[in-house]
Amino acid sequence: MGFLDRFRKPEKAESQKPAGAGEAGYRQPILEIARLISDGDQEVMGEAAECVSDPKRYFEVHIDRYEERGIEDSDDLELIQWLGLVDILESRGWVCERDWKDELGDFLHFMGKLTGMAANRLSLEREWFDEDGDIQQWCRILDGKWSAREICTAALDLESDCYVLFPCKKSDLEELRHLAGSIHRRIDLAARM
Template sequence: MNAMLLLVQKLSCDAEEQIFSEVSLAIEKPETYFEKFKDRLDERGIDSPIDQLAWISLVDALLDHDLAFELDWKETGLYICDVVDELLDRKKMVSMNWEEFEDGEFDELPTSQYLNEVSKKLREKGISLACLDIESDCYVLITVPSSDIDEIKKLAQEAGCRIQDSF
C-alpha cells in the first residue's frame, strides 16, 4: 500500500472507508475525482487535476469528517482552544482545561506561537497537534497520539507532502 493510503489509515478514525474511497479515486482516476469534487476544489482555486490532488483529497475528506480543522493564519485566542477541543472530542481523546489561556497572557501572541503553546499543553497529555501543509496561508490542524506523530510525518514525507508538529 502506498504512503498516502497508509496515511488515510492513520488519520481517518471512524471514517476510513469513505476517506479511503475519495483518496483512492484521486490517485487512480484524477479526472473523475476532479469532476466529482469540482466545487470543493474550486474553493481552493484548483481548476484542473494537479500533482497534489491525492493530498488535497485527504485534507478535504478529513475536514468533511471533522477530523481536521482549517484555521486562518491570523486567528488567536481561545477560539483556537475551542477548535482543538472539537478535534479532541471528535476522536474521543482526553479533554483539556485551558484555564491558563483565559487570563490574557497568550492573547497577543501571533497564531504560530499560540499554536506552539497549545501544542506544549497537549504533549503533556500524550497528544500531538499537527498541521497538514497545503502551501496556503492557513493551518489545517489535526490531533494525533504523540506516539504516532513521527510515523505520520514520515509517511507524509514519503507521499511527497508535509505534516509538521511545530508551528
C-alpha cells in the same frame, strides 16, 4: 548516437523512479496518512480510496472544493490527491484549516470540535492562552498541556498561509512525517510550520 551522448545519464524508466514519484506512488502514503489521522474512520478511508483510485474523476465530482482553492484543472494529480485528503479529513471533523491570523476564539472553537479531541479526551481552557498570541504559540501551549497524554498538535502543510491542524499521537508523528516526505509533502508539529 553522437560522442557526447555516451556521457548522458540514461533516463529513468517509470519503474525506476523513487517511491512517491507519479500518481501511483501517492496511493499508499495518502491512504496510510488518512488512516493514522482519522484512526481508521471507515468513511474517511472509503472516500480517500476513491480520491487516489481515480483522481481525475474525484476532481470532477468535487470541482467546487478545488475551485475554492483556486485549482481549475486536474493536471497536477498529486496536488489533487493531497488537497482531496485535506478536504476529506476536514469534512469528517479530523482536521481544521485555520488562517495564520486566526483569533483565539475561533482557534479554540474549531480545535475543540475536532473528532480527535473527543476521541483522546483532550481539553482546551481559554485561560491557558494569550489572546494576542498566534497559532504557533497556541499550539506550543497545547503540546505542553497534552504532553503527559503523549499527544501533540500537528499540521499538514499546504504551502499556503493557513494551518491544517489536528491532535496527533506522538507515536504516529514520525511515521506521518515519513509518509508525507515520501510524496514530497510535509506533516510536522504545528509549532514548526
